Amino acid sequence: MTTQDFCIKWGVYGLALLPVWFCQAFVLNRLPFLPLVPMVLPLAAVAVAVLEGAVAGGGFGLAVGILCDVVYFGTNGAMTVGICVAGIAAGALAQYLLRQNLVGCLLCSLLALAGIDGVRILARLLRGETALRAMLTLAGQEIVLSLLFAFPVYALFLWVYRRVPKKTVL
Amino acid sequence: MKDFFRRNGLLILIAAILIALVTAVVSALLGGTADPFSNLANVITTPVRNAINGVVNWTEERYSDAFAQEQLKQENEELKKRVAELEEKEREYEAALQENERYRNLLDLRPKERSFDELESAMVTARETSNWASTLTLSKGSAQGVEVDDTVVDEYWNLVGVVAEVGENWCTVRTLIDSDTQLGGQITRTGGAAILEGDLALMGEGKLKLTFLPENSQLMSGDLVTTSGRGGIYPAGLVAGHVEEVRTDASGISQYAVIVPETDLDSLRQVFIIKEFHIVE
Numbered sequence: 001m002t003t004q005d006f007c008i009k010w011g012v013y014g015l016a017l018l019p020v021w022f023c024q025a026f027v028l029n030r031l032p033f034l035p036l037v038p039m040v041l042p043l044a045a046v047a048v049a050v051l052e053g054a055v056a057g058g059g060f061g062l063a064v065g066i067l068c069d070v071v072y073f074g075t076n077g078a079m080t081v082g083i084c085v086a087g088i089a090a091g092a093l094a095q096y097l098l099r100q101n102l103v104g105c106l107l108c109s110l111l112a113l114a115g116i117d118g119v120r121i122l123a124r125l126l127r128g129e130t131a132l133r134a135m136l137t138l139a140g141q142e143i144v145l146s147l148l149f150a151f152p153v154y155a156l157f158l159w160v161y162r163r164v165p166k167k168t169v170l
Numbered sequence: 171m172k173d174f175f176r177r178n179g180l181l182i183l184i185a186a187i188l189i190a191l192v193t194a195v196v197s198a199l200l201g202g203t204a205d206p207f208s209n210l211a212n213v214i215t216t217p218v219r220n221a222i223n224g225v226v227n228w229t230e231e232r233y234s235d236a237f238a239q240e241q242l243k244q245e246n247e248e249l250k251k252r253v254a255e256l257e258e259k260e261r262e263y264e265a266a267l268q269e270n271e272r273y274r275n276l277l278d279l280r281p282k283e284r285s286f287d288e289l290e291s292a293m294v295t296a297r298e299t300s301n302w303a304s305t306l307t308l309s310k311g312s313a314q315g316v317e318v319d320d321t322v323v324d325e326y327w328n329l330v331g332v333v334a335e336v337g338e339n340w341c342t343v344r345t346l347i348d349s350d351t352q353l354g355g356q357i358t359r360t361g362g363a364a365i366l367e368g369d370l371a372l373m374g375e376g377k378l379k380l381t382f383l384p385e386n387s388q389l390m391s392g393d394l395v396t397t398s399g400r401g402g403i404y405p406a407g408l409v410a411g412h413v414e415e416v417r418t419d420a421s422g423i424s425q426y427a428v429i430v431p432e433t434d435l436d437s438l439r440q441v442f443i444i445k446e447f448h449i450v451e
Binding site for chain 2: 024036055058059062069070071076080120124130134138142
């Protein structure tokens with residue numbers, strides 16, 4: 001793959017990320033019928049990781065992580081590492097243990113979301129918060145609701161994946 | 171896995187850790203001023219936020235015009251009754267005020283003073299995107315003199331929250347129901363001091379709690395809670411909310427009151443940032 005192909009490919013993935021970011025930052029938090037705000041940005045990193053593999057997943061996860069740190073309040077850089085690791089792990093899992101399809105993406109999304117909320121809960125417990133049950137309930141509801149959005153997010157990136165050059169120099 | 175390391179996987183991971191470390195250190199050093207990434211992204215997306223906000227507000231107004239007329243009529247009737255009640259109370263209040271002033275003069279006390287020298291009007295341009303915090307993004311920032319810990323109120327002087335992060339032309343307000351919020355409160359009927367505290371479980375219901383209640387405090391549903399102003403960071407006398415009920419905490423030893431905020435956080439459009447205040451009690 002030429003450098004130009006490489007740039008076009010990841011440019012297109014970047015463009016596909018725009019509507020996901022837009023929904024996360026401006027739409028999903030304003031919908032009155034949703035009981036919670038789903039986390040869709042990490043799902044984008046997982047979807048690309050499942051389709052493209054561990055290294056590409058890590059790279060895209062790094063970019064999505066930086067975006068997450070901008071979008072979510074008070075994360076102070078934790079999302080950059082978290083989503084990057086989630087991308088690498090999801091890519092490796094899909095490549096070697098699961099399948100690079102929707103089911104694989106759903107399982108990896110579940111693990112990634114559980115990981116993110118697990119770290120959040122751990123950080124709060126370390127800060128002295130004691131409402132573990134409230135935190136677990138919130139995390140559970142958030143994960144279930146977010147997983148519903150894994151379908152459209154995966155469909156979007158699968159559509160992109162089928163239209164971009166396959167081999168990457170990463 | 172060998173393949174992962176051969177194909178720059180480790181480099182990506184190291185880059186992520188480095189970027190995260192730099193962001194964390196810069197955030198800690200700047201103490202509330204937004205880190206460069208967040209600042210740049212929010213400055214760039216300001217027009218998008220403003221445009222979306224405009225569209226949403228316009229849609230809500232059209233919806234109200236079309237479907238909420240009956241509700242508005244009813245509300246109007248209730249408000250007329252409330253105005254009549256308040257006018258009567260105001261007449262009593264005027265008399266009490268004059269009497270109080272005479273006593274103050276008699277005792278040679280410093281006159282009570284409550285002035286908010288610098289107020290900055292700001293529009294709510296975005297709302298929190300995660301379920302773990304309750305924040306609002308406003309259209310004013312450091313360029314307009316907004317600072318971390320400035321208090322934010324609505325048009326009725328109800329407490330909205332406190333500025334937690336400031337960027338060039340935007341700031342993030344941690345609302346009073348956020349689980350990290352903690353400020354001094356005062357029960358207006360009894361004068362007792364307590365702590366207004368956000369709670370993760372109550373945050374989802376749009377409420378907060380009042381802890382460290384004064385001993386033998388007989389709280390009643392509807393009791394008004396204001397900011398106490400202790401510590402001098404936040405002004406006193408801003409209405410936070412009213413008591414809904416009193417509960418016993420998980421340990422079974424102490425009690426806390428559930429507070430319903432007086433401000434309607436979901437429908438806020440315009441707020442006021444108190445940049446400077448002067449209060450003599």
